[in-house]
Amino acid sequence: MAYSDKVIDHYSNPRNVGTLDKSKKNVGTGLVGAPECGDVMRLQIEVDETTNTITDAKFKTFGCGSAIASSSLATEWLKGKTVDEALAIDNMEIVEELALPPVKIHCSVLAEDAIKSAINDYRVKNGMPALEESKAHH
């Protein structure tokens, strides 16, 4: 399968690989996917509680090049956004940016799920109710 230049770039030079301290109250962690399905993404955000802005984002992904690129791109986009702006990220924006083929759209869905899951974790930790269900139909 031919990968787009942007997928290859993110795969070869992934941005923001790493781990944030999940015990901190202002860190939200999302872990989505399953090993048997060939994709597991963990995405973490660190939020400045006074401005509601995402100051740091990290990921680790077990998956194909498109899954790695989708999560790498997501962390790039998250940094500097407010939590509300982050919630508005749609998987189709990831598809367009990375030129993902139809068989790889699920990678972008998983990335969007990971963002929402991380935000929900942050919200619940800080006494707010969890938001909508995930987009992926498992």
Add this chain to the structure above:
Amino acid sequence: MLKLPIYLDNNATTPLDPRVLEAMMPYLTEVFGNAASRNHPFGWAAEEAVDYAREQIASLINCDSKEIIFTSGATESDNLGIKGVFEMYAQKGNHIITATTEHKAVLDTCKHIEKLGGRVTYLPVNEEGLISLADLEAAMTPQTILVTIMYGNNETGTIQPIREIAAIAHKHGALFMTDGTQAVGKIPVDVIADGIDIMAFTAHKMYGPKGVGGLYVRRKNPRVKVTAQMDGGGHERGMRSGTLNVPGIVGLGKACELARLEMAADTARLSALRDKLERELLTLEESYVNGSREHRLPHVTNISFKYVEGEGLMMGVKDLAVSSGSACTSASLEPSYVLKALGLSDDLAHSSLRFGLSRFTTEEQIDYAIGHVKEAVTKLREMSPLWEMFKEGIDLSKIEWAEH
């Protein structure tokens, strides 16, 4: 300078040996006759070349030159052997025994036999990829006409206990066939000593050209016959009609001659290189060899790297031409049925790489491959949440994954 990518997919096909090409060249140009033309020197020259190739093949596998039927390759040979026996021995019985790790050319042919009313037993294999002789013994019936078990496996290189299998088949009055595609030309194959009645083989796995292969069919003790699956001019003693591919056959013959003369030296060199590759890659934690390491072709190793996803791994080893345990023959991402038959989980089957070395593989290439694979696996693990959890001592099987 090392030329990239490095070809380490020699179980799929091998490059043509220049000496084989040299032998073939005249038969692609001035010596163009039809080997079946009996009335003029053009035909005689072609027939002589074909007869010489038969001798070269016969010397390699220790048979009589009249026992070789030329075909288009191993797939056709497997089809001819199995379907041909099923038709020819219909009076005696309709039961065939094979194994779950056979090549699709055998498995799909057996499925076809089942549609025609035949009965097929698919023997399981153990974690090393070997069938159990006790299972085989138990599966034999008076209606069993054929036992067909491959010599060496294409994915793992596992070599089956051929002589013992042949003895069991013969004890019960059945014929023994083997798909020798990966073994012939690589390890000593002796149809007499091994007790083989029918054997499929092909040129392009042993540095010969594509599109030509053969079927060994025993002529005495017992005299074996297969019903033709290709009707026409009655070539190849009536078992396979069609004008002979003279340049291809000359190439197959030359490839067999070179294999016979150079096998010992090739084996010593390649098994040392393969062992080095394997030893180095196994220094990576949580990496496992698939299939038997004791009973194995000398130029093959198949290794799984846990906590690394297969497709991502293939992308990471872009400087190597290798096969992975996923998507072997199709665009789907189904894990290899051979590795699954050995008991591997889907994720471990997906994260496997098959390395097949050749006469032309150099130590420099192997050294590069070692560094390249280590780097890719290490990088992907640093990126893998599963690897991090494993390192923290978390039991991944206890986590409730949201399967999608």
